[in-house]
Amino acid sequence: MTAKVKIKIEDVTKVFANNAGEHQQALASVDLAVYDNEFICLLGASGCGKTTLLNLMAGFESVSSGTIFIDDKPVLKPHPQYQTIFQNYGLFPWRTVEENVEYGLEVKGVSLEERRAKAAGYIEMVGLEKFRNSHPHQLSGGMQQRVAIARALAVEPEVLFMDEPFGALDALTRFRMQDEITRIWQENKQTIVFVTHDIDEAVFLADRIVIMSPYPGRIKTILPVPMGRPRDRTDYDFIKIRDRIFNEFELTVKKELDYYI
Numbered sequence: 001m002t003a004k005v006k007i008k009i010e011d012v013t014k015v016f017a018n019n020a021g022e023h024q025q026a027l028a029s030v031d032l033a034v035y036d037n038e039f040i041c042l043l044g045a046s047g048c049g050k051t052t053l054l055n056l057m058a059g060f061e062s063v064s065s066g067t068i069f070i071d072d073k074p075v076l077k078p079h080p081q082y083q084t085i086f087q088n089y090g091l092f093p094w095r096t097v098e099e100n101v102e103y104g105l106e107v108k109g110v111s112l113e114e115r116r117a118k119a120a121g122y123i124e125m126v127g128l129e130k131f132r133n134s135h136p137h138q139l140s141g142g143m144q145q146r147v148a149i150a151r152a153l154a155v156e157p158e159v160l161f162m163d164e165p166f167g168a169l170d171a172l173t174r175f176r177m178q179d180e181i182t183r184i185w186q187e188n189k190q191t192i193v194f195v196t197h198d199i200d201e202a203v204f205l206a207d208r209i210v211i212m213s214p215y216p217g218r219i220k221t222i223l224p225v226p227m228g229r230p231r232d233r234t235d236y237d238f239i240k241i242r243d244r245i246f247n248e249f250e251l252t253v254k255k256e257l258d259y260y261i
């Protein structure tokens with residue numbers, strides 16, 4: 001069985017002009033196929049073009065050359081079936097949790113009764129039933145990000161783009177959110193493109209890790225993570241894959257011991 005390609009990126013470059021009129025190449029000849037239902041992580045240091053590549057896929061930016069297709073159609077602008085979740089949550093502060101989650105359905109013209117019912121299901125999925133009438137400022141960062149996830153899921157998107165969504169959370173909350181997004185993905189089977197600079201997070205979440213390098217941003221290696229879920233961070237296979245990535249980034253320290261054997 002061959003998996004269906006959901007997103008196809010063909011020879012994409014992106015050049016930005018800064019205020020001084022100088023050109024900066026953010027991406028150079030990027031080729032990538034993301035499969036239907038795949039959980040893919042874009043991993044790399046700050047400035048290697050992860051956000052740029054995600055924004056191009058999501059239709060927020062346009063390519064300088066090359067093409068990006070989703071379902072064989074070129075991406076020209078954002079599409080409601082492809083939802084994006086950002087690090088700063090992007091919630092409407094004047095709306096309650098429930099009203100935030102309903103937002104996408106409202107835009108689609110879904111009736112109040114139907115969107116209330118649908119929103120309730122997704123609020124329950126992220127465990128916020130008790131907070132449905134709260135406003136974002138009354139919630140912790142982790143809870144706000146769960147609202148953002150519920151809001152994105154409520155429109156039943158085929159693709160979820162996530163740009164360092166857990167980057168602002170404390171380590172323990174981040175672990176919980178990683179468990180939660182894994183479970184949600186296993187239940188709903190969307191295609192997820194998830195940007196992170198956290199090696200551990202990428203190994204925990206991804207089917208494949210796209211390792212990027214900077215100046216100009218490009219894909220260095222694509223690493224499959226052939227492990228079942230839920231994953232155990234202390235597992236031998238987990239550590240082996242993490243070590244490989246440390247090597248890719250040349251982060252490994254030559255141990256003194258090596259010189260004696």
Ligand SMILES: Nc1ncnc2c1ncn2[C@@H]1O[C@H](COP(=O)(O)OP(=O)(O)O)[C@@H](O)[C@H]1O
Nearest residue numbers: 016017018024026045046047048049050051052
């Ligand atoms: N709007 C922009 N205008 C000019 N340069 C930009 C813009 N967005 C990103 N860049 C540049 O493109 C490169 C890649 O940025 P970005 O995609 O944000 O990287 P990452 O998300 O991996 O940190 C960086 O050198 C950045 O300065």
Ligand SMILES: [Mg+2]
Nearest residue numbers: 050051052163
């Ligand atoms: Mg970024």
